[in-house]
Amino acid sequence: MTLKNGEYRLDSNNLVKTTHGLSVNADPNAVAKFGGAYKIQSLPNGLKVIQRGQNLLHFEIVPQYAMTLEQYQSLLYQVVLVKI
Incomplete structure (x- = not known):
């Protein structure tokens, strides 16, 4: 999985905050236009x-x-x- 700009936030020490991250969705229909649904196995x-x-x-x-x-x-x- 590859990060894109805007998918994370940095704190004042230039560390990634624990409050924002890479977006995923449990609705297969919502992600169809992004290549389909995947289950996180690990x-x-x-x-x-x-x-x-x-x-x-x-x-x-x-x-x-x-x-x-x-x-x-x-x-x-x-x-x-x-892949689901």
């Missing part, structure tokens, strides 16, 4: 999934603790997805 230590916003099917994969952008991206590369 999430590495250092990342967690949080629900975001009024849409109860919208989630974000965020850092469990403040970390560098490079660390965050490295962990996202380790997420294992399975």
Whole structure:
């Protein structure tokens, strides 16, 4: 999984905040235009999934603790997805 600008927030120390991250959705119809639905099979230590916003099917994969952008991206590369 590759980050895009705007999918994360940095704190005053240039570390990725634990409050925002890569957007995912549990509704297959909502992600069809982005290449289809995938199930998260494995999430590495250092990342967690949080629900975001009024849409109860919208989630974000965020850092469990403040970390560098490079660390965050490295962990996202380790997420294992399975096409649904």
